[in-house]
Amino acid sequence: MKDPVRIAITGAAGQISYSLAFRIAAGDMLGPDQPVILQLLEITPAMDALQGVVMELNDCAFPLVQEIVATDDPNVAFKDADFALLVGARPRGPGMERKDLLEANAAIFSVQGKAINDHASRDIRVLVVGNPANTNALIASCNAPDLDPGQFTAMMRLDHNRAKSQLAEKTGKHVTDVEKMIVWGNHSATQYPDLAHCSVAGTPAFDLVERDWYENDFIPTVQQRGAAIIKARGASSAASAASAAIDHMRDWALGSDGIVSMGIPSDGSYGVEPGIMFSYPVICKDGKYEIVQGLAVDAFSQDRMKATEQELREERAAVEHLLG
């Protein structure tokens, strides 16, 4: 049996974690032979609810779960953590401006970044799910100066999976036939789901779908999918978000099957200068991700990549004073 790994989950009594924690415990993230210690973080008023989640996790009698820690102290939650899934965030309240939301979250993610810096494993891999995910990931990484910024990532996999599903449905093929899907930029309505490099069962996507469908249906549908789920379900995406988080971490740790989209520190690739967490096409191998270089970018793509980059620069500017 392998040694257990420590997995910290924040917002552990929330709706995404209600799916996420159980799937991780079942072995969906790191495999059926990898024991886990779950380190669950919540805010103090949610500790009773978190105890209920712990009771249910215990009641599953998961063979892989070695220990469950439930705490409202980030220093305890991130202690020696090998993986951290930062799900908990401050939702937008009534009358709250975007700037207030960014600042409220900046306060949370700077504290958690410091706790990760001071207490986590030096090899920790961090995924930020809580919104605004890209900028929250930036804040956390800026507050963890002893770690490599590349250890902090933001979740774009739900957008990536949504884009695959839309294209598979349109072309009458299976999601597994869709290759080289890319979603660039921010996890927001400015994200750019790009079909220029994509193929379905070996045929270029642009040979299978009309340009008009791509520009006026596909792109807005993927960008607005979160809002469509809220409208239909009366609550935001939860199980699909948890599934995407598992996909992201599993691929990062164990390798991806081709190109996936991850929000990672921009490094100048594709003209996106450093300083933001931008979603790029990456391939994961040997526990690392690498940006896929050299893809042709036409004027249409360039405009959309610039727009989503611009939004991320504005988000950064709003929290610049909190970047540590």
Ligand code: NAX
């Ligand atoms: P919930 O409101 O159900 O749960 C969030 C939980 O986080 C709550 O239990 C709350 O007490 C806790 N929390 C708040 N501040 C905390 C802190 N400082 N430390 C620890 N826990 C804290 O939200 P849920 O539906 O689970 O969504 C969580 C976050 O994911 C939201 O910010 C949401 O916007 C974001 N999403 C991100 C997605 C992505 O693709 N990146 C997609 C799904 C989702 O919308």
